[in-house]
Amino acid sequence: MVDPFKRLTVDFWVTDLHGEEIGIRQKEQYRSKSRYFTLDMDIIGKYKEDGKGVGFIALRRKIWEKGDLDGRLVIRMFTDEGRWLGSIEEVVSEEIKRSIGSNDIIPVFLVTIPKHRYVIWLEKVHRRLGLGEIYVFNYIDEKENKTYTYVIDEKRLTIGSDWEVYHFSSSKKSAVIDSKKLNIGGRVDIDVYSEEVAKNRIISTVIALFSSTLKYKGDIERRIRKRLNSLKDGSWRYKLDRGEIKILRNPRRILA
Numbered sequence: 413m414v415d416p417f418k419r420l421t422v423d424f425w426v427t428d429l430h431g432e433e434i435g436i437r438q439k440e441q442y443r444s445k446s447r448y449f450t451l452d453m454d455i456i457g458k459y460k461e462d463g464k465g466v467g468f469i470a471l472r473r474k475i476w477e478k479g480d481l482d483g484r485l486v487i488r489m490f491t492d493e494g495r496w497l498g499s500i501e502e503v504v505s506e507e508i509k510r511s512i513g514s515n516d517i518i519p520v521f522l523v524t525i526p527k528h529r530y531v532i533w534l535e536k537v538h539r540r541l542g543l544g545e546i547y548v549f550n551y552i553d554e555k556e557n558k559t560y561t562y563v564i565d566e567k568r569l570t571i572g573s574d575w576e577v578y579h580f581s582s583s584k585k586s587a588v589i590d591s592k593k594l595n596i597g598g599r600v601d602i603d604v605y606s607e608e609v610a611k612n613r614i615i616s617t618v619i620a621l622f623s624s625t626l627k628y629k630g631d632i633e634r635r636i637r638k639r640l641n642s643l644k645d646g647s648w649r650y651k652l653d654r655g656e657i658k659i660l661r662n663p664r665r666i667l668a
Contacts, residue, residue, distance in 0.1 A: 445494030
C-alpha cells in the first residue's frame with residue numbers, strides 16, 4: 413500500500429462544546445479573531461493534519477435546530493487561534509429544486525474559503541440505484557482560470573461512510589475518505605495520495621469540509637424527503653433565512 417502524502421482528520425467529540433463550556437472569554441477571543449465565529453457557534457470536533465491539531469470544527473447550532481423543515485447545516489473550520497479556514501453550508505432552496513427535477517434526494521452545499529475568489533458548489537448528482545452516491549465540485553485555478561472537476565465517489569459494502577476522491581480526467585485516486593462510525597463520537601480520516609491535492613489549500617479544505625458533513629448526512633437526507641412531501645401536499649413552503657438569501661443574491665444587480 414502506497415503511503416499518503418498527507419492525512420487529514422476530522423475528529424468529532426462525543427458531546428459538543430457549547431458557549432458556557434468554551435468559556436465566555438475564550439468565545440470572545442474567537443469572535444475578535446473572525447466575524448465568522450458567531451454567537452450560536454458550538455465546537456463539534458478537532459481538525460488535524462498528519463496527527464497534529466491544527467484547528468477545530470464548529471456548527472451554527474441555532475440554524476441547524478430550526479427544525480426539520482426550516483433548519484439547514486452550516487459548518488465552519490477555524491485554526492486553534494480562531495482564524496477562519498473555510499465554511500460549508502447547506503443550500504436548501506437548491507436542494508428542493510434539484511431533488512424535484514431528478515426525482516432523487518440531492519444534498520447541495522456551498523463552500524467558501526478565505527482569499528479564494530470563487531465560491532465552490534458541492535453537490536450530489538443523480539445516479540441509478542445500487543451504484544452508490546457521487547458528489548462533485550469544481551476547483552478554479554485563479555492563475556490560469558482553468559476549472560478542474562473532482563468526483564467524490566462512495567465505496568459500497570463498507571462499514572461506515574467511505575469515499576474515494578479523484579480528478580475527473582484521471583483514474584488515479586486523489587484521496588480516500590474513511591469515516592469510522594464505530595469510533596466514539598465519530599472520526600473521519602482522509603488519506604491524500606495526490607501530491608498536487610496535498611499541496612493545494614483549497615482542494616484539501618473542500619474535502620475536509622465535506623467530511624465534516626458526513627455526521628449529519630442521514631439527517632440532511634431525511635429532512636429533504638420531508639420537505640418534498642410537505643411541498644407536495646401544500647402544507648409548507650420554504651422561507652429562506654438571511655444567510656441563504658445573501659449567498660444567492662445577484663452580485664451584478666446594482667449595475668442594472
